[in-house]
Amino acid sequence: MGSRWIFDGHIAGIGTSSGLRTVVGVWQDSPFGSFADVMLQQPSGHRLLLAPTQEAADFIASTYRFDEVQVLHVSAALDAQQLTVDAGPLAIRAGVGARTLLGSALRAVPRRLAVHPRWLGAVSPLAALTAPGARTFGTAGNGRLEYYGLSDLHHVTSAVVTWQGADAGTLSPILPPVTFGFSSVPPRPSLARVRTMVLEGRP
Template sequence: MGMRWIFDGHIAGIGTASGLRAVVGLWQESPFGPFADAMVELPSGRRILLAPTAEVADFIAAVYTFDESRVGNVAARHTGGALTLDAGHLRLRAALGARTALGTAARLIPRPLAVHPRWLRAVNPFAALLSPGVRTAGTAGGGRREYYGVTDLHRIDAATVSWDGVDAGPLADVRPAVGFGFSSVPPRPGIVRVRTTVEGDPVTRR
């Protein structure tokens, strides 16, 4: 199995009318302490990582696939019914909505089971049937294994998103699916409570 890294927090998936799509991670617990990051896929298909430190950028870039990594301040806040992100090139203001049916179902599963890799391997074949493009277990960069244990899901009902100061247009579905790793976020914009587990060889500095 090798080493195991655990990240506990939230992942938000956003689509826009311009075709820009973003995946924002807000990690309350991680091997690097609390932090936020953003993965952006531009309408051209170019994939860019925005990370707060070189150490975090190196780890994420070893697990996922990007055309470019940029290190700089990434400030995110998830309070009540709102999500905000200021990451230099990317700015986001989102209004969160009600818990979805999948979120309600996820909360019925005891958390220790819901985040366990063995359970996530077992339910992986059914994940895409419930939410197209989504997987709960798969292979990450460098032959590592990765698992997503979701325990809640809320809609994102509205958002303003800008890239390099240019408005990306109204909120839209995340289509096409993002191509950072083996799994996309759900097509409908939303924010999930999640534990991400990565297993495999150590990540070395580039």
């Protein structure tokens, strides 16, 4: 068995009418402690990582694909009704709404099974059908394998997003899909409870 990195927390996917698309990771537990990061794709396709430490930035950038990496202060606060993110040139105030039908189905799966690599490898094709662009298993950078174990999913119902001090537009689908790795987030803005596992070698 090779090296294993586990990240436990939430991922939010938020799109705007200007074409700015963001994927926010709020990690309560990780190899780098509790932290937040933002993967951002501009309308031009330019992919940017905003990370709070060089150590976290190096690992994320070696697992996903970016055109630019910035290490700066990233803070995120999440509760049952709101996600707030401040990350240098980016600010997000998003409303968290009701659990989705898929979220209700995910909660029916025992969490120990829902995050197991064999289960995630088996259900990955189904995930792509229920949430176009999303996968639960695939290959990442540097020959690594990656698994996304979802256990809950809520709609994001509103968002005020500013980029470099300017309004990025109204809340919109994450289209086209982001291209940081093998998987995008669901097209409809959402907040997922997730356990991400990155492996070198076999699980």
